[in-house]
Amino acid sequence: MSDPKYIIGIDLGTTHCVLAYTSAQVDEFEAPDIQLFNIPQVVSPGEVQGQPLLPSFLLLPGPHDVPEGGLVLPWKHDMDYAVGTYARERGAELPARLIASAKSWLSHVGVDRTAPILPWDAPPDARRVSPVDTATRYLEHLRNAWDHRMATDDPDGRLEYQEIYLTVPASFDPVARELTVQAAQSAGFRNLTLLEEPQAAFYAWIASQRETWRDAIEVGESILVCDVGGGTTDFSLIEVVEEDGNLDLQRVAVGNHILLGGDNMDLTLAYAVRGKLAQQGTQLDTWQFRGLWHQCRKAKEQLLSNPDMESAPIVILGRGSSLIGGTIRAELTRGEIETILVNGFFPQGEAHEHPQRQARVGVREMGLPYESDAAITRHLAQFLSRQTSGEGQAAFPSAVLFNGGVMKAGPLRDQILTALRRWSANENLRELPSAGLDLAVAMGAAYYGIARKGQGIRIRAGAAQTYYIGIESAMPAVPGIPTPINALCVVPFGMEEGTSAQVQGREFGLVVGENAVFHLLASPTRKADAVGAVVEDWSGEILEVATMEAALAPSDAEAGSTIIPVYLESRVTEIGTLELWCVARDDDRRWKLEFNIREQAEHDVT
């Protein structure tokens, strides 16, 4: 295989996807030229247009929902689904045919992510696909679009031969990362590496600063990357350290997965305006409500960018061809923006005020597990108190890099900056200028590809959490009380990509012919545990991620119930996924543990 011609960065976002690329022939002396790829997509039945953003929406139309041949793409004439702008627009009229926020489903532990469950609330006869398949279709679309534009006359230009960096939220657990890689492989991606989104945003900042970025930060300080996108909120801390006289960057902490973003905010505003209209006796149908949602987003942007404006008009045009006659008018006032958005989503709380978990009553519906506390600042306070207060932990951030569409609004950035300054009593806490809040992640991912060739600084990252295997403690069993579970560290925090570790000193007996099941646990805060360490009392600090299992096929000489002594080996792959292996002590056999993503009866081995 010839060398890749391009380095490609892909932001597979909750609300849209972006692809950036640059030449793989990196020139040491020239600033990298990172381009955005215009992604051809259906914008209206029978019309295809290239746009830098591919909305992450999948439309699975029924037989009468789109005109025949209306979804044809320049590279495929028998399309029975659509991805992108038209999928979003038409899908809004056909909610039972539309899949949105597939990425949030990909990280939802409560469902089988490989089963056809989306659209979630569609009628029983509707077409469905799995969250993983949905991601595959977005990536497939990108691959076909790229091949169509870049490789029609040049087979070496095809996407599968390029070096690809695919971004995931830093808070994605190992299962969600693994599933993302699976989706990419099904879409025909080969040369693939995962990169955390906040890191990508930081790389974009470095790329935009050129050589002056070293002057903008100081050794010893830590930088908060605050990424509030359409569907999720993601925090990371990056520390500036000195290594052999050189500046070095280290990603020292990542936050929990917070399912809260710009869409929630706009929708909250739309509900408020709908309430006002209802009081005046005006009822909106679903079509009009969608128009209202869109209008609220615009009004929000206007009010937040013009501090003198007292209110922004909201106009929902008449539905029929009589435009003016049927117009419904309302307004969004500054007061409402302040109460609902600024104080509702970004309240000025104290550093110790953490998200309020509301007790859930009865059986919870299995939709997406949105945060019950919408206050992003409280989530931030919790993240910082966990990550910066203890011994050996990161310093409180003295600079912030914002990312994500929501952060375009100056007043919302100010809310976060004010809170951080107050919590740290540091008036000089500053904001680093972002390199384009919607597009930075894809651009930064492409820059990371250049950095990996030695032409720029790399952030040292590795495993985002410390990982453990649950083992039963040796205490005698007490009837009625579950045996306490200890945590055996298998992957230390920051374990580098492309390395592996053997968990010596602890052997497991696996029964041939049966499934061996392990519980994978993780902690975002215990960063000092080394491989092989056993943690006994870990309430609240360590959480279960998934179960992992391996089927042990017996060799010819072994009877069905032979017990094989094994030890564990962990590996963080070059791609950025986590692997656990059982290695036989007495011969050279080894079994890979696979994530168990379906619900099933659990039985443990210890």
Next chain:
Amino acid sequence: MEHQKAFATQALLIVLVGNALLLAVAFFMAGNAAVLLGAGAALTLGIWFGVRQAGTRALEQTATSAAPKVEPSPERPAIPPRVEKPTQAPEASAIQVLAILQRKGRLIDFLQENIQPFDDAQIGAAVRNVHEGCREALAEHVTLEPVMQEAEGSTVNIPAGFDAHTIRLTGNVAGDPPFKGEIRHRGWRVARIDLPELMQKQYRIVAAAEVEVK
């Protein structure tokens, strides 16, 4: 190239040292320094040239055999042929522009509506949306730039041989250029127009009728 240069220098050094030894021996034996030095220098140059040629050729051969042969391997599936697009009527792109302005800004609904019975405030409210949508659509598909870069109201010279397609003269036009005049309108030129590819035959539909099934 780097290898070849290095090789040439090395060859020259080796030949020089070898010849110096040879000459020293010959000097002791014959005693005529001038003749010997001349002959020696000529010999040095000759041998060096020969060695360098041979060596370079050998290097080139190894380089060619080491370079990977760039051939599309058979496992690479061919890129599927582009989907053929139907031929369109000449007015197809005009209809497409109308459809885009309707889709994004409801412009056709607005222009087709009788605005007589409504007061200005009502019209104004609707126009805000129509304007916003059409403006976005325009920005997405068309780039417009002024024909004249100078500000409106400023005085300009119109030289002889100006293009009457791009500049329209009004007022007191007498005699031959150059003219001196004031810019009343800077003009617009389409710098880019980028309409969606039509993958289907245009049916002259600007907006499809909508029927809500009960």
